[in-house]
Amino acid sequence: MLALAGCSTDEPATSASGPPAADAGTGEQSKFFVRSDYEAELAMLGATATGPAGKPWEQVLNPSTVDTASFKKAGPHKICFSNAALNNPWRQVGFKTMQAEVETHRDQISEFVHVDAEGKDQKQIADINDLLGRGCDALIISPNTTATLTPAVEAACRTGVPVVVFDRGVETTCPVTYINPIGGYGFGHVGAEFVAQKVKPGGKVLALRILPGVDVLETRWSAAKLVFDRAKVDVVGVEFTDGDPAKTKKIVDDYLQRHGTIDGVWMDAGAVAVAAVEAFQDAGKPVPPINGEDQLDFLRLWKDEGLTAIAPTYPTYQWRTPVIAALRILDGKPVSAPWKLPQPTITQENLDDYLDPQMPPLHYAMCGCTGLPGYPQRWK
Amino acid sequence: MSALSVVARRPVPGVYVALVLTAVIGWLVVALRGGALFNQATIVSLLHVAAGLGLVAVGQTLVILGGSLDLSVAYVVSLSTLVAAETMNGGNGALLPGVLLALAVSAGVGLLNGLLIARARVNAFIATLGVGLLLKGYLDSGYDGPAGSTSPGLVQTLGYQRIGPVPVSFVVMLAVAAAAWLTLSRTRFGHHLVAVGGDPEVARLSGVRTDRVLVAAHVLCSLCAGLAGVYLAARLGSGAPRVGTEGLYDLESIAAVVIGGTALAGGRGGVAGTVGGVLLLAGIDAIFNQLELDAFAKQVVRGVVIIGAVAVYARRAVRKGRW
């Protein structure tokens, strides 16, 4: 039962990360800022995706295909998934979408193994190692932290199993492909451009962030800083809310008191957008231009209150793509690497398309899940 | 009252009975579902998880035995990964300085904890919570993500090397636990620590310098957390400012200690039980992974296990705890 090997090691090779860059205005850029990535993402915002129309989770921006013939294998397959966490509504909606996607491939997938790392790097490294011993035909990884999960992903690649990474990336190109939407710079840029346009130069903008040190969120702020510095708006505060609506309301309340008015609000994630809007309402002040995300509570408030708002998205439909990619790879069909998904923005014009009255308030509209088995009950 | 007899009275704590039962039941349930709980990959993963938590928990055992407590360990772990990885900066040349500096910084935090508790007479809960917040402020404002790069030599050895299915890090953890056991049972400091935890007043009257003993225990506790940080830096390849808090090393280490039969009030228990508690928690992790059960259900199980274990110990012990 217990296979005793000799002295052995799972040690990975190390790799280096990109250099940081500095910028003026709202302060120094974080070390997550990579100008070439930033420029590439901004260029992609205007690019046209290739792939089946109406199925953005199968589309690719700037495709560059790789050959996967060496991974071709007869089905049905055992597909394993090491998940960073399931601890917020975004990941819940995404994971349910992924499970539904797996269900549509029941003929090709005999077993789908899911392991939740509960937001712990150390556990995810152990989880990946554990999965490698369980005879998976393909391994999907959603890393908890980019830098610290890189060694474990490299170790997984070396076993020869096809690895697909999505959401947050890793600092290695060893996985067969890396799937994510355009990314944090695109998200941050779209929201900040909107707010900056609506606010006059010198206007007061409050930036609300969830927490420091998460690369997806850091890149959003990096891009927003550049926009605000260029537009010469006055960023009166950059505050961390921990995703706590009560804390958010207190912060907005105090900033309103301190500055009299706030002319625009930028957020790096939509989780507390509703709380921020409520803070203005409760203080009896008009709600300034604001960005949220595609969560339905915010979209409904936007519609009902006639807010001046925009919702860049980090679509949860990206959870469908790794399953599709893994099956293509096991079929020996070429896939794009990296696989950049389109990242739609919800604006005043298309807002009504995303308002689904039957879904719960914390559901993410951009799930691409309306045609999947179990809709809508599975997501309720 | 001989402290040695107190430690030796329960050579095999009940936690090992629970551990064996959990393993057997887990193996059966997993086997029924067509899996194998004791495959090499799962064992390796389990022992890695146990190594990190174990190092912290052994240190936590020392302060709890002395009637104190350390809520700052999670931040010490994070700080230590950063100090180690930034000092090493990707080269093997600074491997030893990196490790030593990380341990020294950790010991410094322990000294601060100890002085606040023993000299300034701040309650241990508040003192270590406050120091933890100070460290959190430093980590949050100083780092916006992983930093530094661990020596490849350390990554290859402490991080990933193993002897059969047993990672080197787990052996290191066992060695630290054995050293702590020897310290507690064979040295004057160990006897004094248990005496201070049992009744500080009596200990003082019988000539124990309680302040010094407590400060030393806190330094040792932080050193253990620092060592866990060095191990995690080796595992992750870089320093990580939130690895300690994400890993919940503060509450989990306390949980492991009390599941292992050490009284939270101090004076009773030992590291052997703590190692058992760590293995039990890691074992529950492994079983839930194999069965793909919800992590939230695991939280409920953990909560019940913690309360249940301590209730069982409390039934056995006649003396009542302070908390």
Add this chain to the structure above:
Amino acid sequence: MVDTLRGRLPRVRAGGPLPILAILGVLLVLVAIRQPDFLAPASLMSFLGRSAPIILLAAGQYFVIVSGEFDLSVGSLVTAEVVIAARLIDGEPARTWPVVALVLASAAFVGLVNGLITTWLRVPSFITTLGMLLILVGAVYLWSDGSPKGELSEQFRRFGRRAVEGVPVLGRVPYALLVVLVLGGLAVMLMRSDFGRTLIAVGDNARAAELSGVRSGRARTIAFVLSGGAAGAAAILLGGYSGVSFQAGSGLEFTAITAVVLGGVALGGGRGSVAGAMLGALTLELLFALMNFSGVSGTVRPAVQGAIILLAVAVTAARSPSR
């Protein structure tokens, strides 16, 4: 009130509300310099209203701490109750009052369970409530499938979000403030009653209290029920203030304990007043507001908070005889 206690129980010392009033005064002056219009009735009322939940939690935590125990479960209890309320109400105004009653009753029941496990099974309350914290969070995530469901009705949210309009001089008086005034007044009266004296005596020296005929287990269990009930009330106000989320109560147990300690209440029991605890909560909230007004970077805040806690407690510890 404290003076009468001092008269009856000569061993109870320090912990009066004077030091916290001084700190509160200093902070008020600093805020007034930084943000003069903060002291205008409108903003002061809104500040008091939004501080209501944490003041209630501090009062609840006070009962537990003064009896010599801990309640670490209140934060996750608040989260659990908010999530439960949202799912049960599901936007239906008619369900508001039954759900309010259910929230209060179920929260008090959780307190009762905490109390019984602590007193009957003799599990240290730190462990009981740590286990309960895990169980509550895990159970509520499991029950709601990982993401809060349903919606709070506007009628439910009114308690934490709306105010009595058009009051002379004050303008609008938040319902939350009225709730705090009533419940806070009741808490002060309770501590002046026989029960209050019993609770302090139990926390000061449980064995001595028992020898003089006090049923210490019962008193401590009631303290846990009060803490649970306060968490239920806080959940209603907090859910009303900010809506439903899994973050609703996260970390509030440490905030409440910090507030209580800041208010001059000794961990370990027997010293301090409930008014001091509530003032401690208000002081903490004012400190956070001051940091917002002064533009202290969000990442440095934990450090400021940690330093102030350590300082306040060290000063208090230096003033009072050691235990």
